[in-house]
Amino acid sequence: MVCRVSATLAPSPVRRTPPSTAPRRRTRVLALPEARWALASTVAFLIAFPLDLAGASAWLYGPLYVVAYAAGGWEPALEGLRALREKRLDVDLLMIVAALGAAAIGQVLDGALLIVIFATSGALEALATARTADSVRGLLDLAPTTATRLSPDGTEETVPTDRLAVGDTVLVRPGERIGADGRVLEGESEADQATITGEPLPVPKTPGDEVFAGTLNGNGALRVRVERDPADSVIARIVGLVEEASRTKAPTQLFIEKVEQRYAVGVVVATLAVFGIPLAFGEDLTGALLRAMTFMIVASPCAVVLATMPPLLSAIANAGRHGVLVKSAVAMERLGEVDVAALDKTGTLTEGTPEVTAVRPLPGSGLDEDGLLALAAAAEHPSEHPLARAVVAAAAARGLRPAAAEEFVATPGRGVRATVEGSVVTVGRPGEHGARDGEVLAGDVTGGDLVGRQDSGGTTVLVARDGAAVGLLTLTDRVRHDASAAVAGLTAVTGTAPVLLTGDNPRTAARVAADTGITDVRAGLLPQDKVTAVRELQGGEGRKVLFVGDGVNDAPALAAAHSGVAMGRAGSDLALETADAVVVRDELVAIPAVVRLSRAARRLVVQNLVIAGVCIAVLVVWDLVGHLPLPLGVAGHEGSTVIVGLNGLRLLRESAWRRAVG
Numbered sequence: 001m002v003c004r005v006s007a008t009l010a011p012s013p014v015r016r017t018p019p020s021t022a023p024r025r026r027t028r029v030l031a032l033p034e035a036r037w038a039l040a041s042t043v044a045f046l047i048a049f050p051l052d053l054a055g056a057s058a059w060l061y062g063p064l065y066v067v068a069y070a071a072g073g074w075e076p077a078l079e080g081l082r083a084l085r086e087k088r089l090d091v092d093l094l095m096i097v098a099a100l101g102a103a104a105i106g107q108v109l110d111g112a113l114l115i116v117i118f119a120t121s122g123a124l125e126a127l128a129t130a131r132t133a134d135s136v137r138g139l140l141d142l143a144p145t146t147a148t149r150l151s152p153d154g155t156e157e158t159v160p161t162d163r164l165a166v167g168d169t170v171l172v173r174p175g176e177r178i179g180a181d182g183r184v185l186e187g188e189s190e191a192d193q194a195t196i197t198g199e200p201l202p203v204p205k206t207p208g209d210e211v212f213a214g215t216l217n218g219n220g221a222l223r224v225r226v227e228r229d230p231a232d233s234v235i236a237r238i239v240g241l242v243e244e245a246s247r248t249k250a251p252t253q254l255f256i257e258k259v260e261q262r263y264a265v266g267v268v269v270a271t272l273a274v275f276g277i278p279l280a281f282g283e284d285l286t287g288a289l290l291r292a293m294t295f296m297i298v299a300s301p302c303a304v305v306l307a308t309m310p311p312l313l314s315a316i317a318n319a320g321r322h323g324v325l326v327k328s329a330v331a332m333e334r335l336g337e338v339d340v341a342a343l344d345k346t347g348t349l350t351e352g353t354p355e356v357t358a359v360r361p362l363p364g365s366g367l368d369e370d371g372l373l374a375l376a377a378a379a380e381h382p383s384e385h386p387l388a389r390a391v392v393a394a395a396a397a398r399g400l401r402p403a404a405a406e407e408f409v410a411t412p413g414r415g416v417r418a419t420v421e422g423s424v425v426t427v428g429r430p431g432e433h434g435a436r437d438g439e440v441l442a443g444d445v446t447g448g449d450l451v452g453r454q455d456s457g458g459t460t461v462l463v464a465r466d467g468a469a470v471g472l473l474t475l476t477d478r479v480r481h482d483a484s485a486a487v488a489g490l491t492a493v494t495g496t497a498p499v500l501l502t503g504d505n506p507r508t509a510a511r512v513a514a515d516t517g518i519t520d521v522r523a524g525l526l527p528q529d530k531v532t533a534v535r536e537l538q539g540g541e542g543r544k545v546l547f548v549g550d551g552v553n554d555a556p557a558l559a560a561a562h563s564g565v566a567m568g569r570a571g572s573d574l575a576l577e578t579a580d581a582v583v584v585r586d587e588l589v590a591i592p593a594v595v596r597l598s599r600a601a602r603r604l605v606v607q608n609l610v611i612a613g614v615c616i617a618v619l620v621v622w623d624l625v626g627h628l629p630l631p632l633g634v635a636g637h638e639g640s641t642v643i644v645g646l647n648g649l650r651l652l653r654e655s656a657w658r659r660a661v662g
Helices: 033-053 056-085 091-104 106-136 234-244 250-279 284-298 309-321 329-335 367-379 386-397 447-455 484-495 507-514 527-540 552-560 573-578 590-625 628-654 654-661
Strands: 144-149 158-159 169-172 182-186 189-190 203-205 222-226 324-326 340-343 350-361 405-412 417-421 423-428 440-442 457-465 468-479 499-503 519-521 546-551 563-567 582-583
Touching: 033 056, 033 106, 056 091, 056 106, 091 106, 091 250, 091 284, 091 324, 106 628, 158 417, 169 189, 169 234, 169 367, 189 329, 203 234, 250 284, 284 628, 309 324, 309 329, 309 590, 309 654, 324 590, 329 440, 329 563, 329 590, 340 484, 350 367, 350 386, 367 386, 367 405, 367 417, 367 457, 367 468, 367 552, 440 484, 484 507, 484 590, 499 507, 499 527, 499 573, 507 519, 527 546, 527 552, 546 582, 546 590, 552 563, 590 628, 590 654
Parallel strands: 340 499, 340 546, 499 519, 546 563, 563 582
Antiparallel strands: 144 158, 144 169, 169 222, 182 222, 189 203, 324 582, 350 468, 405 417, 417 423, 423 457, 457 468
């Protein structure tokens, strides 16, 4: 209810389907029990109210008031009694006592109005929490729901992935998602496991290699032995993170709840004084009791308690709807405090999609750059490998028309071979065509030179014709299209230019920094060096660092920073667990947007506290100094509570995200 703000999200178990087919689920208002009880209470009140004003028989409107009291008040009354049993005083119980007290002295209409507004406020809070759960639940689309299990006699059985057990053998066909963490028993293929390990390119899988649930199998069939219980898989941990979202409470909320108990006791003591002192000086019983009931209502801190969580929950929901999973209200509040950002490179500023950045014909090959690229593109054209697509795209960008390829053969993890215009052309990784460290390939190029090229931050492939090496192609990760905009956005929102922290070599780091507008570059860092850099940025000035990363090596820095954000698609499980927020769709511009959204939530919290504090102060003074009518006190107190709740829900609107994006 309104005075018992809950930050807990408890999404019910859902089946996860691929993003292309999963409908966006949105909780209907009347699916919430709080909303149904509030509606019943409101309807009963709206029918009884005109009958009461019209002077109808009490036998007509009396039972309707009873329904309004019961429907809107039974749950907070029950919770209040439970709190009393635990030797705590719940302010919800104060509202119920005040409503019953009003009815006891003949103010049945006023008490019913209090209950109706009280129940409506609680329904608004429940709706904010449910919509937050809806947003994060929609992110659970990473894992398959079924797998093909093989029995010892070789028969196949389609079973839910949650029924797989350690030791089971599953068949993974080409193009399917792997249903469990395990190890390959038979078959060769490649797996796109960027969501788990952050590796930008598909990884060759042969017997003995480890595979992960939720990763996408390539063009080969695999038999996989399950080695980890589905509940312990990487994807299951991600699901666990979603279900734990918002269970923690923001520091502001914790402070309010710490004060709430003492304040509630103070309200009870003050109410007794407001009742007893005038009574002792000759005021009639009804008047003293009415003033005391009014005081209890207007002094109760419902609006103050509701001031914090709705804005933060709404911000979490809105961010989740746009692909940013903020794990808790604490994390959302802290995101708005950052004043400097530090970014990882690989998988963060780069998107993991390779592109050809260098074409080098070898001396004696008789080919120029266009000729080498056209030859490689002809051999790669039938392949669906990301490197092959990058080579073909590079040839198309130059307007080249590759010749037709025949007798095409692709070997997972090694490369391709095809016959192009009568010559056997092979394109593959260094060392797969007989090139070994120290061996001369052509001219002054050696296998060691190939390794050095790879160390520069790109992937080098060797092109050979009829067994002779004719050239080298270098492919590198493409900088994300929105990286520059994200860097500019973080600069604007924090007032300080971001810093690039990477384990890559200085030359590669400098290239990415130049492409994104970063000037402060710190390269060649080990994980512990990134932690040191984060702490140096925080320094003795109390600066609060936002770190954005994706890999296992980023986890220590994510933990050390004031706030950590992980890239969801390429993020390792450790990074996802350590970070305060996860950018599920890998849209970098969402990071400065969620920082702005956090700051908007913090502003609304302050606004709500001011509104609540002013309303309570004015109504209390009015009741003590003058004569505050009970209906006006109810309307003022509960009206301010509704205003605070609705003000917090403003961040659920789409326009709030558009303003945050800028």
